[in-house]
Amino acid sequence: MLMAENFKGKDGLYHPHQWWKVMCKDRWLGYNEYEGANGIIYALKSTAELSVEELNTFMNEVEKFCAERGVYLQD
Numbered sequence: 012m013l014m015a016e017n018f019k020g021k022d023g024l025y026h027p028h029q030w031w032k033v034m035c036k037d038r039w040l041g042y043n044e045y046e047g048a049n050g051i052i053y054a055l056k057s058t059a060e061l062s063v064e065e066l067n068t069f070m071n072e073v074e075k076f077c078a079e080r081g082v083y084l085q086d
Contacts, residue, residue, distance in 0.1 A: 033055065035069075035072075035076070036055045036058075037055065038072075038076075039068075039069050039073070040055065040056040040058070040069060042054060042055055042056060043055075
């Protein structure tokens, strides 16, 4: 099952896959900080940067979040 097809956001609307991807990264991965010309730039962390253990932890949190809402992700 896909998150986007099975439950609504807090605003009561269904959102595309990308919206849920950003929400999950925001909630469980956080941000990298970079020094920019006009100050600090914040960018969502990428799953490509994670170790196997960190990726496992992230995916466990996503699956738990979904399961608490009756959505079970496919392997």
